[in-house]
Amino acid sequence: AILAGLGANRPALRPRLKQIPPGLFLAISLALVAVLTAIVPTPSFYQYYAMPVSFLFLLLPYAYAASPDPTVPQKRLLFVLTAALLVFQAPAMLASIRDLANREAWVGLHVHDVAMDMRGELAARGTGAGGKVATLSPLYAVEANLPIYTELSTGPFLYRIGDMLTAEQRSRYRGASPGSLAELLENDPPAAILVGLEGDLDQPLVDYAVRHHYQETNLPGFPGALYLRP
Numbered sequence: 001a002i003l004a005g006l007g008a009n010r011p012a013l014r015p016r017l018k019q020i021p022p023g024l025f026l027a028i029s030l031a032l033v034a035v036l037t038a039i040v041p042t043p044s045f046y047q048y049y050a051m052p053v054s055f056l057f058l059l060l061p062y063a064y065a066a067s068p069d070p071t072v073p074q075k076r077l078l079f080v081l082t083a084a085l086l087v088f089q090a091p092a093m094l095a096s097i098r099d100l101a102n103r104e105a106w107v108g109l110h111v112h113d114v115a116m117d118m119r120g121e122l123a124a125r126g127t128g129a130g131g132k133v134a135t136l137s138p139l140y141a142v143e144a145n146l147p148i149y150t151e152l153s154t155g156p157f158l159y160r161i162g163d164m165l166t167a168e169q170r171s172r173y174r175g176a177s178p179g180s181l182a183e184l185l186e187n188d189p190p191a192a193i194l195v196g197l198e199g200d201l202d203q204p205l206v207d208y209a210v211r212h213h214y215q216e217t218n219l220p221g222f223p224g225a226l227y228l229r230p
Contacts, residue, residue, distance in 0.1 A: 024062040031055040104221070114222045115143035121217055122146070122192055125228050131191020134205060136198040140222075146192075151176035151184055156198045178204045189229065196224010 034052035099105035133141035162177020195202035214227035
């Protein structure tokens with residue numbers, strides 16, 4: 001982005017760039033940067049391309065508005081694109097509209113409900129809200145305003161490759177791994193352990209909970225388990 005800005009400052013390009021509306025220039029820049037951001041990481045996942053697709057949609061109205069006098073073919077193309085979008089996306093859109101009235105379908109509210117239930121369980125068992133929650137799904141603990149382990153704050157990402165790092169590297173990046181998890185929790189025992197969303201990666205957490213006689217409980221709507229310190 002910096003190099004593009006330096007290149008755009010060349011005297012020969014200034015007159016041409018001045019003809020481009022700032023909104024269109026920004027939309028083009030965002031789309032290009034987003035495409036690079038999506039294709040660089042490996043392995044690639046389809047959700048990475050949500051960002052460039054979003055900016056391409058942003059680019060369309062800016063490009064249309066930038067045309068001094070849209071021709072009939074341009075207007076027809078826009079109509080065809082809109083019609084195609086409705087044909088292919090209408091069923092999903094209608095289902096989403098119906099779900100607006102269903103509170104359970106709102107992910108943000110669902111996460112909040114689970115988080116508050118977890119906080120309530122800690123309070124009811126007398127564990128209190130001061131102890132840390134050991135989990136690879138830290139969003140729920142953060143939403144409940146409960147402390148988490150810095151070493152597990154990235155969820156499964158750093159944890160997944162933690163055993164490929166040396167102990168010195170894990171210390172430098174403040175990370176944990178399946179092999180080092182027991183030592184971390186022994187030195188700073190958690191008030192609760194939340195598992196259920198990360199498959200086999202959660203197993204060391206479950207093993208620690210069982211070994212130390214944590215009490216298992218289920219949270220409504222959560223596809224996993226909460227273990228409370230006895």
